[in-house]
Amino acid sequence: MSHTRKPSRSLNLAPATRASGRIRLPGSKSISNRALLLAAMCSGATTLEGLLDSDDTRVMIAALRQLGVQVDEAGEGRVRVQGQYPFPIKEGTLFLGNAGTAFRPLTAALSLMGGRYELSGVPRMHERPIGDLVDALRTLGADIVYLGREGYPPLRIGALRAMEENKNGGAPSDRVRVRGTVSSQFLTALLMAAPLHVARTGRPLVIEVEGDLISRPYILITLRLMARFGVNVACDGDSRFVVPADAAYRAPGRIAVEGDASTASYFMALGALGGGPVVIDGVGQDSIQGDVAFADVVQAMGATVVRRAESIEVSGPVVARGERLRAFDRDFNLIPDAAMTAAAMAMYADGPCTLRNIGSWRVKETDRIHAMHTELEKLGARVESGPDWLRVHPVTADQWRAASIATYDDHRMAMCFSLAAFGPKGVTIEDPDCVGKTFPGYFPAFGDMLDGNAGARAAPPVITIDGPTASGKGTIAHRVAQALGWSVLDSGALYRLTALAVQQNGTNPDDEMAVARVAQELDVAFQGEQVLLEGRDVAALIRQEQVGNLASRVAAYGPVRQALLERQRAFRMAPGLVADGRDMGTVVFPDAPLKIFLVADVRARAERRSKQLKEKGFSANLADLLESMRARDERDRTRANAPLVAAADARTVDSSSLTIDETVRVVLDLWSSLGFQPQE
Numbered sequence: 050m051s052h053t054r055k056p057s058r059s060l061n062l063a064p065a066t067r068a069s070g071r072i073r074l075p076g077s078k079s080i081s082n083r084a085l086l087l088a089a090m091c092s093g094a095t096t097l098e099g100l101l102d103s104d105d106t107r108v109m110i111a112a113l114r115q116l117g118v119q120v121d122e123a124g125e126g127r128v129r130v131q132g133q134y135p136f137p138i139k140e141g142t143l144f145l146g147n148a149g150t151a152f153r154p155l156t157a158a159l160s161l162m163g164g165r166y167e168l169s170g171v172p173r174m175h176e177r178p179i180g181d182l183v184d185a186l187r188t189l190g191a192d193i194v195y196l197g198r199e200g201y202p203p204l205r206i207g208a209l210r211a212m213e214e215n216k217n218g219g220a221p222s223d224r225v226r227v228r229g230t231v232s233s234q235f236l237t238a239l240l241m242a243a244p245l246h247v248a249r250t251g252r253p254l255v256i257e258v259e260g261d262l263i264s265r266p267y268i269l270i271t272l273r274l275m276a277r278f279g280v281n282v283a284c285d286g287d288s289r290f291v292v293p294a295d296a297a298y299r300a301p302g303r304i305a306v307e308g309d310a311s312t313a314s315y316f317m318a319l320g321a322l323g324g325g326p327v328v329i330d331g332v333g334q335d336s337i338q339g340d341v342a343f344a345d346v347v348q349a350m351g352a353t354v355v356r357r358a359e360s361i362e363v364s365g366p367v368v369a370r371g372e373r374l375r376a377f378d379r380d381f382n383l384i385p386d387a388a389m390t391a392a393a394m395a396m397y398a399d400g401p402c403t404l405r406n407i408g409s410w411r412v413k414e415t416d417r418i419h420a421m422h423t424e425l426e427k428l429g430a431r432v433e434s435g436p437d438w439l440r441v442h443p444v445t446a447d448q449w450r451a452a453s454i455a456t457y458d459d460h461r462m463a464m465c466f467s468l469a470a471f472g473p474k475g476v477t478i479e480d481p482d483c484v485g486k487t488f489p490g491y492f493p494a495f496g497d498m499l500d501g502n503a504g505a506r507a508a509p510p511v512i513t514i515d516g517p518t519a520s521g522k523g524t525i526a527h528r529v530a531q532a533l534g535w536s537v538l539d540s541g542a543l544y545r546l547t548a549l550a551v552q553q554n555g556t557n558p559d560d561e562m563a564v565a566r567v568a569q570e571l572d573v574a575f576q577g578e579q580v581l582l583e584g585r586d587v588a589a590l591i592r593q594e595q596v597g598n599l600a601s602r603v604a605a606y607g608p609v610r611q612a613l614l615e616r617q618r619a620f621r622m623a624p625g626l627v628a629d630g631r632d633m634g635t636v637v638f639p640d641a642p643l644k645i646f647l648v649a650d651v652r653a654r655a656e657r658r659s660k661q662l663k664e665k666g667f668s669a670n671l672a673d674l675l676e677s678m679r680a681r682d683e684r685d686r687t688r689a690n691a692p693l694v695a696a697a698d699a700r701t702v703d704s705s706s707l708t709i710d711e712t713v714r715v716v717l718d719l720w721s722s723l724g725f726q727p728q729e
């Protein structure tokens with residue numbers, strides 16, 4: 050393992066619309082590292098199943114091996130630890146990366162076991178406080194020296210002082226106080242190492258917590274696991290713990306590690322933002338991890354959550370279509386890790402979201418309040434923050450900015466900001482490999498969930514242009530397609546062709562099923578400017594006003610729309626398609642990365658149509674056109690089946706006072722702002 054990880058590449062995530070699927074979570078980091086250390090400190094062998102394989106567990110395993118503990122990996126998360134207390138190797142220099150769950154508990158265990166060690170980590174680990182734990186351990190006779198800044202790693206651990214040398218008058222301390230306000234890991238570390246102390250004293254050890262204990266559910270994980278290894282701690286609320294005089298770890302034989310509940314939060318968010326259902330296997334209502342409570346957060350935000358013993362299923366709105374989550378104002382002290390996921394989800398809420406009591410964020414992998422604040426702003430969010438709180442204002446469709454997100458070597462920053470893919474611009478994640486701290490396979494797993502989007506990325510891109518009659522859709526679509534070298538679908542032509550065929554073969558236009566059959570059997574081909582119906586060019590004929598009016602009538606028939614749906618989708622071909630019509634963005638290509646809703650006022654449109662008809666040699670009366678256009682607008686807007694509406698994620702472009710060139714430019718600029726690479 051290298052001690053300094055060089056920031057890798059960056060990862061571009063295209064805009065995503067829907068997420069669904071199933072994930073088996075990697076093992077819990079908190080449980081894995083506790084179980085490894087407890088298994089190492091007991092007598093006998095323990096088989097751990099479902100152990101997390103990530104940077105944080107790698108540093109723990111490497112350290113234990115360095116200390117002479119036998120750790121055998123059988124693959125697929127199965128690890129056998131041959132417990133050995135005290136550890137056979139009494140000297141060493143251990144590198145513990147940025148793993149709080151390795152650094153703090155190993156500091157306690159090694160300083161109460163006897164031996165001389167140096168413990169260090171990545172530069173950020175040397176900025177994460179450990180003074181409260183060191184103070185507590187010193188009262189128990191530990192010899193710990195700061196090698197750098199007072200109160201922070203790196204540390205030198207010296208030989209444990211003999212009991213009679215103890216500061217408090219010779220007697221070994223039976224009582225220790227530890228501050229709980231900076232990190233619960235200090236208390237966890239003391240609790241796990243306590244049996245080493247009572248083995249020396251032969252008397253119970255009382256641990257008292259000073260100040261309000263933060264991140265309390267992690268203490269529960271510690272106590273539950275200690276109990277599995279045969280040590281039952283009596284507690285008095287969360288301020289006083291008594292480790293019995295006979296406390297000694299015994300190998301439980303086998304421990305199944307649950308999936309990681311903090312990792313589950315990203316997938317809960319996916320279900321809540323991308324429709325779902327997302328089924329998360331590995332944690333459920335039987336979990337011992339506090340972060341499962343994130344299910345309550347997504348539920349309060351409007352998601353539907355199904356809780357099972359060992360799985361959670363989340364469905365929710367589709368935010369890419371403009372649907373919103375409910376805003377929150379919450380205390381996140383109990384779930385500081387999953388809380389970051391809520392901060393990212395806040396971008397899609399219906400009001401400002403406030404996260405309170407998250408002061409511990411300042412001393413984690415990075416200053417997470419600062420990092421979240423800075424990076425959310427890059428995406429266009431308005432953010433406020435204070436010493437222990439953060440407020441995120443939702444990002445409206447027009448505020449979103451394409452951004453490259455710095456991740457500060459913080460796995461959770463990278464995972465949280467992947468959720469920005471549900472915005473209209475996509476997002477770039479810098480140094481995505483930092484997710485290796487807890488979930489090296491995060492991004493492939495994330496990508497697998499994006500059904501619609503994965504499909505959209507694999508399929509050629511589509512720009513949809515919907516809007517009322519004569520808004521210039523056809524012309525703009527052709528010009529945009531030409532500029533991009535793409536093909537074009539004039540979906541209106543299919544309805545006009547249906548109408549023309551109905552007219553020509555005498556089908557009753559009021560008989561929906563008969564008209565649908567005509568649509569289904571339509572023998573059409575588009576060749577350049579030519580539109581061939583049964584081999585005859587009818588391009589001019591289908592532009593006639595009566596054909597248009599009949600087209601509008603038959604287009605309101607559900608069975609007709611259904612008959613033409615797959616025919617329209619078949620036009621999606623590489624390198625791309627510009628599709629114009631009325632329901633291209635809402636029904637036919639809902640996953641299109643760019644949806645335009647092209648409007649113009651009715652007079653401008655009537656004038657354009659009159660000019661168009663005259664150029665083609667047809668007579669045209671402006672007043673009549675205006676009237677029929679108004680009637681048609683009304684019909685289109687109010688019809689029961691596929692009424693003319695803009696997709697929630699469409700961009701409205703008003704062309705009333707724009708030239709054709711200007712309108713084309715607007716569309717092309719919107720396309721290039723999405724940052725898509727040209728397809729092969």
Ligand SMILES: O=C(O)C1=C[C@@H](OP(=O)(O)O)[C@@H](O)[C@H](O)C1
Pocket residue numbers: 078079080149150231232233234237263264267385386409
């Ligand atoms: O004990 C644990 O496993 C953890 C405790 C929490 O830290 P704090 O107690 O420092 O908040 C949490 O953020 C961390 O990821 C894991």
Ligand SMILES: C=C(OP(=O)(O)O)C(=O)O
Pocket residue numbers: 147148149150386413414461487
């Ligand atoms: C705070 C975290 O890690 P650590 O275990 O290093 O404290 C975390 O995973 O979010």
